[in-house]
Amino acid sequence: MMEVSPSTVSFREFGCEQTLLSRPDGSASFVQGDTSVMAGVYGPAEVKVSKEIYDRATLEVLVHPKVGLPGVRERSQEQCVRETCEASLLLSLHPRSSLTLILQVLHDDGSLLSCCLNAACMALMDAGLSMSCLFCGVTCAISTDGEIITDPTAAQEKESRALMTFAIDSKERRVMMSSTKGSFSVHELQQCITVSQKASEKIFQFYRDSVRRRYSKNL
């Protein structure tokens, strides 16, 4: 198996800002290069009777594209983000209540799903909801000559042979979510998972730095 050192994992410029909206209970914007997503969390609040679950909170995720109405692709993204959040949030602490997470895409320049996941995690953190672990999203593209590119741009995504997005948990660095496009070998999949696990360390370090920066300003 190929050795992956953290230095081979490169990202575009990351940026994150929390609590920039006044109405939601938690909000964040996450920027990866030119890709930018804004997230807002409402809740725990009252839930519609039809959606009520007696022993835990109902989580709803809405993904709004930059232009037009949400379509089938957004539904599939919503499902991925929702089930990832459900696994990390301690929903049984808020039975019979609702949580709403809204993701507004501001600009898409590749790695959109991973940016959505990162924005979602920062917003949930900002809302002060109890979670069993944090998660981050990493997108890997395999170029036509077999090279693995982390955090690809839209142009790199288009040229790539296969594209994979993983959500990695902060506790044991295991795969929470996986969504792939294109065909690839088992070996390539395992390589991409290893790369994503390395990459996740950098992202979690970025989470830590940006939260620390924010609280050092306030105090």
Added chain:
Amino acid sequence: MAAGFKTAEPLEYHRSFLKENCRPDGRELSEFRTTTLNIGSISTADGSALVKMGNTTIICGIKAELANPTAEAPGKGYIVPNVDLPPLCSSRFRPGPPGEQAQAASQFIADVIESSEVIKTEDLCIDRGKLCWVLYCDIMCLDYDGNILDACIIALLAALKNTQLAEVVVNKETSVPEVDLEKRQRLHIHKHPVGASFCVFDDSILIVDPTAEEESLSTAHLTVVTDEEDRLCSVHKPGGTPLSGEKLQECINRATTRQREIHKLIDKVLDSVKTSQ
């Protein structure tokens, strides 16, 4: 007594079986339900198939239409898959516009078609920039008892293998397409993608081909799609509890053996259809 236990404590009920490495319906953890296949069930469609996996029943019909290619891809036809989960198949679905699960399933099937290159869309082009085939693949669930994604892929693949397209000649003088319904050609199927779905119980136990009940009690789902060259076309895990690389490998190994079984089944059924004609 057992029925009461099952209703009151469904999770405990399943756990007591899983502890003994078996499941309430008598299957082992890595055993699929009996899969039956009927190809060419709808005579009015250009291609069709009906799949049963245990109680789960999926029917797929393919309709071919002539259309203009898009401006971005003048040399390609297109395939439009649609998964329908009507209220008939389970009480969890309500009438009205398709719900999240149906839309996510449609997107998944579209992704599998694109990633696996089961059909090269170039093959559907008749006259570059002017005329091409559109394949509408309507997949409908008749009975929902879990694991619809696997059943959908089998139904789609079998229906595509059954599809025959009429010969079309574009008249040079009038440039009107002339369809010859007598001369029909089979589609060229490049790859045979087959899926295998798994559920994770209590964060660690992997079971294959879950029923609807097992799906609702489990903590994570995973679908692996492979083709005959053992390449992965999709590793779809929409959230849920985390899995390690080793566990994923186990799933992939099971998925490749499943691909062989289903590929053989489809070929066998197609042969029997041909000989009976």
